[in-house]
Amino acid sequence: MLRRNIRQRREYLYSKSLEGPQRALFEKKRRIRAALEEGKPIPTELRNEEHDLRRQIDLEDHERQVPKSIVDNEYATATVREPKILLTTSRNPSAPLTQFVKELKVVFPNSQRMNRGGQVISEIVESCRSHDITDLILVHEHRGQPDGLIVSHLPHGPTAYFGLLNVVTRHDIKDRKAMGKMSEAYPHLILDNFSTQIGERTATILKHLFPVPKPDSKRIITFANRDDYISFRHHVYEKPGGPKSIDLKEVGPRFELRLYQIKLGTVEQNEAQSEFVLRPYINAAKKQKTLGA
């Protein structure tokens, strides 16, 4: 099991290293294909390789045409089986934090909450791997206010570090009876305004925390990106008067997420490569929109 993990990780890194040249190759093939279809002459820089590439193009089917990226690598089997999530906290959580984590347990379908106790992160990750858990979510706090969320995809997958702001929990709302019980059906997802590459990456990370929903599910979870701050909202909707009228009822916690790091390993791998790190101290930080326009 250990050797298998090591081998898989090496494969993953190797395929990541191949991704660059593969993309270039794909580009060339695409250009040749386009030229052939339109009847235009093939670009001069590709003439030498054109013969070999043409044969490859013929042999390709529509599956193989798209180049494999690492993203697909990590989440390739994710769609086949349902995600299994483990939620836990930092050490010695306060009461508000444990309440918040309980709420998150209800938000994510197929999730389990675990008391942190005195476990070390590497132990937790090991036990997750052996139980076939796909995602590990850690929640951190500052003086009772939840302020950090770490989403780690488990086999070897990427880890996204978020900061939490403006957290409003269900426990805070006095009139809990009015809110009613939270539906536990598999929710529909709305991911709004994730247009850059890192935005797409974050979107897939967040997306694959949820299983495939039924088409008629009434529960909606929204991740809306405004100015690099992702708003999480959880609604249940009804269509009381025919299909056009929609009655939204907000249910569940609401908070803002701010992505500050994506690492290409799991939580316990400190030396893993960083795919993205937030740099707020550079002069151009105000103008940068890393997640989407």
Next chain:
Amino acid sequence: MGMTSALAAAVSTGRQVFPSPCHSVMVMDLDEPLDTAAAEKGEAALRRLSEADPALFLSPSADLAAAARAASQHIYSSLAPLSLAQPPPLPTLLTDPAFDAEQIWSQIELLARPLLPHLRRQLRRLEQQPPSQQPPVATPAVAEGELLEEDGESSESEELKNEEELEGTEDEKESEGTQDEEEMGDEEEEEAELDGRGGNGVEDKFLKIDELTEFLEKGEEEEYGGGAKRREKKAAKNWMVESDGEDDDEDEDEDQLDLEDFEDDDEEGEAGGGDIRYKDFFEKGHHKQVKKRDGSIKKVQFKDDQAHESELDDSENDDGNDEQEQGLSTHEKERLKMRAKIEQMEKASLEPSTWTMQGEVTASKRPKNSALEVDLDFEHNVRPAPVITEEVTASLEEMIKKRIAESHFDDVEKPTMLPSKAPKEHKELDETKSKRGLAELYEDDYAQKAGIAPAPLSISDELKKEANTLFKRICLKLDALSHFHFAPKPVIEDMSVQANVPALAMEEIAPVAVSDAAMLAPEEIFEGKGDVKEEGELTQAERKRRRANKKRRYAASHKERPAKLQKD
């Protein structure tokens, strides 16, 4: 309180006590009538105690104890009318022999404890007030007070602390207090009043009414020249005793310095308003006109040894100054103010500036934790966190509703399953009778195998064959990589066997290993002439001939190659 504690100790028999030395201050009778007999007895007892040999206190003695009790009773009864709660909770001290020292002490405490803070406040008030003028000699009781006052307030307070008789000193203070209030000038009286009464409602630990009035007065002085008020203050101070007087005057000295230096106008302002007083002319003022100039020069060196003289000069010069200032026009006053400000600013710029103004400052150059108090101005490159307002929520919900209406969700999608097995090729069986006979079919097969008839190869077959060969190569490589026991290269089935054998031989019955049907005839092995010579056997002529032949063949085959270019 030394004496009372000694008394308490002495009261209880059987205890060893070290009496503290007693300062004897004469007892003052109160205004209220006392039981004279009891008073005399009490006083006698006190005298007895004070005169007793301290060694006697070391051993318990009954008469000393009785004397102590009587004395304490006397003191208590004289103190009782002064207590804050009238009538006092315990009118007389109960000093039966049955009472223990602790009990007597607690009775005394019951009376004395509420009084102490009251007394302390009185004392503090007295200390803070500037010492008033000589109170008029009214009563012999007050004479004592006068004496005390002249000694200075510090000694007075000492006296108070070392008191033997609570009620005596208390009495003195009260009388002094009242006299002070009567005798003070207007402002000071107001201040005292404010101290006493106005402070109750408004004062707290931040706001002090007297500080406020001081500040206001200072401001007014700066605004309006403050001639009138200052004169009055000086008038009050002229009566002061040396120590305090010097300090104040020197302070004023420094304030006055600037004005003195820049004093151009020389107004002999006698008619400078109605602020002329008797003292100006008949006490010290007659030096004014003569010594004004000298006084001003002296003022510049402001730490004078001749304190008294300078003080005189100061006082008279202050007076003269005031008069001059009253005669100044507004423009001149403003100029004076400006000059004062300029002086201030010049002084400030000569000093080292605060650390916040010093440019690059490291932690060692500024006081500890000083950066926490200052509001430092950073340029924040980060966009601030969003505030979730109603509008934001509304816009989000709009977007969500729109998406729901369109059913446009970003869910995870089920993947298209890759076929794990190749799709089964369903060969359709054609059930019609074949047109060609069986012999013809066999003929066709044979022809294909023998290679006589060309096989109808389609493109897909070629591609398939190529794909097949590629796949087999890959499998071979994978097998080599993954198996510990490597399987050898498989036999490729389409290896064509060269049948260099006549047809007859193919029908040979004997087994292949034994029969010589596959054997080739010698001429089939080797064609050519018999004499073949090796390299070593050749003669030189032979070798030359061979080389010539070779060259001829080479030249023939490479005729079309261009000639080598000559190097220039």
